[in-house]
Amino acid sequence: MRERVPPGQRVVDKLPVLHYSDIPHIDIKEWRLKIYGLVSKELSLTYEELLKLPQKEFRCDVHCVTGWSKLDTFWEGFEVSEIIKLSKPLENAHFVMVHSADGYATNLSLEDFSKGFFAMKMSGKPLPPEHGYPLRLVVPHLYFWKSAKWVTAVEFIAEEKPGFWESRGYHIRGDPWKEERYSEI
Incomplete structure (x- = not known):
């Protein structure tokens, strides 16, 4: 089991609920996932x-x-590759900014983003609001702040820009195996 747990981590039995804001109320009839920026479609x-x-x-x-x-x-849920296939990012799209209903955003390289998936269910049930209903990005190989809840948009961009926590001192990438918790600045 230790080979599955990065340095400085302890195993918990239940998935904790952490977010910086209140859980947004989402009307599923009005909700949309917008894909935009440096894409063909x-x-x-x-x-x-x-x-x-x-x-x-x-x-x-x-x-x-x-x-x-x-x-x-x-x-x-579905693999990120499904969104990439549908939107066809342009050659100069090297990063994404994932936006959430509560104003949160996180940045990812296109390479890291493509290794993730979008969750619509958790433990066999519809995704609960506290864990990101209706849609959550999950990027298991990076720290969990990169797995944005309540996703409303994916913006393909050319240059890396910091997201919410990255602009507040968190590491720009967040690899748990390298303990990339905070920026060097």
Whole structure:
């Protein structure tokens, strides 16, 4: 088990609930996932349209910058590659900014983003509001702040820009195996 737990982490039994703001109220009839920026095709997808994408089950470990790790989390949803295929990012799109309903945003390289998935269910049930309903990005190989809750948009960009926590001193990438918790600045 230790080989699954990065340095400085402790294993927890339940997935903690952490976020900087209140849980936003989302009207699923009005909610859309917007894909824009440096793409060949901008998209505005409804929840129902996302359910029609190839759905998969994902089991992964997640690691929080605050020092906890939850092993074997179970999610259902679709791979990020589905969004990439539909939107066709332009050659100069090297990064993404993932935006959330509460004003939160996090940055990722296109390479890191492409290794993630979008969760619509958790532990066999619809994603609960405190864990990001209706849509949560999960990027298991990075600290969990990169796994944005309540996702409303993915913006493809050319240059790296810091997101919410990155502009407040967190590391620009957040690799738990390298303990990239905070920036050097």
